[in-house]
Amino acid sequence: MRAVVYQGPHEVTVEQVEDPRIEHPDDVVVQITTTAICGSDLHMYEGRTLAEPGIVFGHENMGTVVEAGTGVRGIRVGDRVSMPFNVACGYCRNCREQKTGFCLTVNPGFAGGAYGYVAMGPYRGGQAEYLRVPFADFNCLKLPPGTEHENDYAMLADIFPTGYHGVAMTGLRPGENITVMGGGPVGLMAAYSAILMGAAEVFLVDRVPDRLRLAESIGATPIDFSAGDPVAQILDRTDGVGTDHGVDAVGYQATGAGGAEQPAAVLNSLVEVVRATGAIGVVGLYLANDPGAPDEHSGRGELLFKVGKLFEKGLRMGTGQANVKTYNEYLRNLIMAGRATPSFVVSKELPLDAAPDAYQRFDRREAGYSKVVLKPAA
Ligand SMILES: NC(=O)c1ccc[n+]([C@@H]2O[C@H](COP(=O)([O-])OP(=O)(O)OC[C@H]3O[C@@H](n4cnc5c(N)ncnc54)[C@H](O)[C@@H]3O)[C@@H](O)[C@H]2O)c1
Ligand SMILES: [Zn+2]
Ligand SMILES: [Zn+2]
Numbered sequence: 588m589r590a591v592v593y594q595g596p597h598e599v600t601v602e603q604v605e606d607p608r609i610e611h612p613d614d615v616v617v618q619i620t621t622t623a624i625c626g627s628d629l630h631m632y633e634g635r636t637l638a639e640p641g642i643v644f645g646h647e648n649m650g651t652v653v654e655a656g657t658g659v660r661g662i663r664v665g666d667r668v669s670m671p672f673n674v675a676c677g678y679c680r681n682c683r684e685q686k687t688g689f690c691l692t693v694n695p696g697f698a699g700g701a702y703g704y705v706a707m708g709p710y711r712g713g714q715a716e717y718l719r720v721p722f723a724d725f726n727c728l729k730l731p732p733g734t735e736h737e738n739d740y741a742m743l744a745d746i747f748p749t750g751y752h753g754v755a756m757t758g759l760r761p762g763e764n765i766t767v768m769g770g771g772p773v774g775l776m777a778a779y780s781a782i783l784m785g786a787a788e789v790f791l792v793d794r795v796p797d798r799l800r801l802a803e804s805i806g807a808t809p810i811d812f813s814a815g816d817p818v819a820q821i822l823d824r825t826d827g828v829g830t831d832h833g834v835d836a837v838g839y840q841a842t843g844a845g846g847a848e849q850p851a852a853v854l855n856s857l858v859e860v861v862r863a864t865g866a867i868g869v870v871g872l873y874l875a876n877d878p879g880a881p882d883e884h885s886g887r888g889e890l891l892f893k894v895g896k897l898f899e900k901g902l903r904m905g906t907g908q909a910n911v912k913t914y915n916e917y918l919r920n921l922i923m924a925g926r927a928t929p930s931f932v933v934s935k936e937l938p939l940d941a942a943p944d945a946y947q948r949f950d951r952r953e954a955g956y957s958k959v960v961l962k963p964a965a
Pocket of ligand 1: 625626627628629630745746749768769770771772773774792793794795798812836837838839840841842843852853869870871872907908909
């Protein structure tokens, strides 16, 4: 089959690789109908992780089951399914407690597994024609048959549940307000989720004009951080109080207004802008090893973070990979009911062969490439 293969910094190719097959009775093989490129893939693409050449990328996958192992009970050949980006076993302590982003068995020595991602286990990605899904009964979410809402359901593998998780970690209640830092697909999904959960006002901070426009189109208040300190802009609009909560949807490659990287910029802005006793949900990625970090400390994931201020204000903070399975079924139901259409973030549909070009353009944050979905079966 054909697949998107990482070759080294700033290079992916579409290559012929071995077809996946059933390796265990609990596996299924899925023919991929839609697979999305993610900001998380860019960290690897830019050489900002310890990823080695040869990884098949792709953790945002959906498609049709074409083969099922003899132990699979709830999923059949022909089912249309979405797979959380997390690979999880379903029986370890963290899985039993719904913390499927931190499964203890699928990636020995590490809490958490994923498809097509450095350090997340041996699972090949789905930017390919086919994908092997282990523990299929646990890792496949059934979708209505057909092709309706394809791009909406494609957002269930990662960014919709991840954005939702960012807000859920804050404990936002209806009528509260929130700051979302980052207007990439994850930040837009966090803003969208906050609105679904009844937030009174959502500020979304970025500097990319089409992302700020999208934020405005869903009812969020766009804040352009290249036009001045975002904390001051939000304090201005909230009578100096700040917001009840905040979400970091940027991570360690955050930049200052001038464009230079400042790994702790977003975390520190949130500590400033969230009111005392509020909460911060961090879904933007932070790594323990960054080979391209701007300084030695951040190379080890040690940032100059305002922990004193965090404590003084009594802020709470949640972090980590999103536990997609905690949310995907319910968010699917919202899509089925016509109450959520997360595909508003999708900016382009392309065949698998267009992936190398799409990665380049997405990496340059070119307009129209903010959320690319690939259609390997087309
Ligand atoms: N926790 C999880 O489970 C999970 C899942 C998916 C993605 N992620 C991570 O979430 C982050 C966002 O993903 P994405 O696909 O939206 O990425 P993206 O790169 O498309 O978006 C990041 C956005 O942040 C903006 N930004 C940079 N510096 C900023 C600053 N100082 N203030 C405000 N905005 C700033 C950029 O302009 C960009 O639009 C990435 O780090 C990704 O790895 C985490
Ligand atoms: Zn992703
Ligand atoms: Zn587990």
